[in-house]
Amino acid sequence: MTSTSVITQTRELAVFEDEGDNNDFMSLVISLQLEDLEAMEATDKGKARDDSGLGDTVYSIYRAELEAMRRCLEDQKIAQSMDAALDADAGILEEVLREEAIARRDHELAVALSQGREIPQEEPQPQPAAKPPGEGYRPSATSTRTPTPVQQPKTKEVSEHSISPRSQTSSSDGQGTSIASSSRIITAVQNIIKFECVICMTSVGSDQAVKVPCGHHYDFDCLVELFLQATKDESLMPARCCKQPIPLDLARPHLTSQQALEYRAKEIEHDTPNRLYCPRATCSAFLGAAGGAGTVTCYRCAVRVCKECKALEHPLGECRPDFGDETMLELARREGYQRCPVCHRFTELAHGCYHMTCVCRAQFCYLCGARWKTCKCREWDEERLLDRAQAQVRAEFGRPAQAAQVPLFRQRVAQAVDYLRDNHDCSHPRWRYRAGGDNCEECGHYLPQFLLRVFGAPGTVSKTAVTWM
Template sequence: MECVDSCLQFDDESFALKLQLEEIEAQRELQSGKWTEKNPPDFALAFDAFQAELEKALYLVEDLKFAHSIAKAVDSDAVAIRESMVEETQSVQDRDFALSLNEDENLPSTNDTTTMDVSRFEAESVDWDHILRATEASTFSNESCSTVAGPSTHYTLRQKAVLEHLPQLKVECCVCRESVHPHFTVRLMCSDIYCKPCLKFHFLRAAKDESIFPPKCHRQPIDISNIEADFSTEELTVYRAAELEFTSMDRVYCAEPECAKFVPMPQRTPDYASCEACGAETCMHCKALAHDGGCVADVTRQILLDFADEQGWKPCVGCGELVFRYEGCDHMT
């Protein structure tokens, strides 16, 4: 394998590992809930373990990339290194020869030294080739493999399977059955996976149909915080209004036929309900449009009027409130 190809392969592997680390961080942000430091949930432990494994693999890839670079540099410069060694050996021999002339000693055998040094260098070159082949064999091969990744499979084989399927790293929405990137999905407490458009549509449909409110999956209510960020201001207002209406124990609707909007509690008094949508007022007793005087549907008031009649109390001609004479004349002003 050429060094350029190996470096490119290492770059791809490093990029794939970094993408998986980013995916782990994205999944962490999607999780909600609190827990003690010494008692994290299972998914947090799984994230930590997988993150540690990915980081170790990333360090291994970077080290192998660096080793390949050094090995290839030595291999490509072998000729220049050999020439430099020959020149250096020749210089040493010339120096020894000059010293031997001064001391009238026999020349040392230069052929053996040269042969030994060059042979040793050639052996070292062969060792570099072996290192290249060994590191290539230890990395994630691009060749096809039938190994199925699993908990007991060696990490390199599991990582290879991930890399082979990286372009198809998508999950399926349980509603539309479309394969989408995990960033655009929401995993619910029941483990079902929704794409965000489908989950948002589920909430908006529930806001119009009380029979499916609140939105549920496997009979478990879905928290709107999972998808709230994808709502527009208008859509969120519609949903919150429906939520207020469907959870109210005492519902009052505008008596204006063309409006008929729900009137929430803050817009009501004991006798009237004011509609913000059209401005009409509704009688809280008979649920018709507001009218002057007491309402015959007001049971409490009717009981009071019957009691007042027995006691001889009379309504005030000005304000209509009941009055009785405590002392003085019968004249009222």
């Protein structure tokens, strides 16, 4: 059989073949044409030499086209396989999405009723794909998939070169519905994959959460609020979770330019160990690091400040002590305050052990002021330990339950005291929601709705934390 007859018969077979995506048949056509090409090349070798080299060029181009068609078919098989898998799961995803929406609606109604708010308007719920009677799920018309725009020209190229003229016309109908269906499924997956915000305990979709270095997730509002609070409360600086700083880049897409600049300025201020501030009480602008000779001009009120003693410029004499500082030191000694050895802030111990952590993150002993673990002072006082245990259990019970369950309250306080004797110097990242109002241990504010509690041991509260809700 000659090469021409092989090609002719192949094309005749293609004419009678179904014009669907019969990739196996098309692969067979290309294989036969490659074999025919090899036969033609072998036949030409026995003929007279063609100095023009035109024959070799034609064969090379033809072989390259056939190989490109073969790769196109292989890619199309993979794409169709993935497409079929998505179609098979589309109904399940849509059904789960609908159930999630209903559950979310129920939660919103419950919260609104418990807080006495107006019931929110119901949003349209996604409907599952229709199923023919007596059959399992089949892709609906809107989810029927066709080759993508990238695949269409390649299919047409195969038809032009290898198949019959009848198969050269290809319809692009359905491409829009294919893309829309894919987008719908991606959205469904994003809504199904939920993460719990570590601050407000709300479940949010994967596209509405930010994962921080420690592995926890924040919703956008809580992450922004954390960074805004850090600019006002230095104890929260740098913004962190589980003692690991949260990079500003994670929150920058959700902050305004002004908010990001303010946070960065406060971060620089926090990282400066020996700070210099304007001594004018009506200004108090941060002026950078103190120490060294010379003066610096306040950028806000234009006064000149001595970098050595942190007072107003005094060109006629040496630095003199501030009598206001001496008065404050005397008050601190009388009241039992301690001073941070790093930033020199005064601190007061309300309850707990003598291990102090300053807002500048320095750790020191409250009794002697030395850096923590460098002295031989005792680590706690029994009365303060009892106060700490009572505060913990009170936060766990809530005030109404404490009055109603006095024996159980006392028992839990005794358990908390025993636990704190062994674990007074530890911290735990496990948080639990507790409904009802109480005072926050950190800021003292009364929170009327709920508290988040950190557990040191099963049933024992080691810290009460405030949220901004």
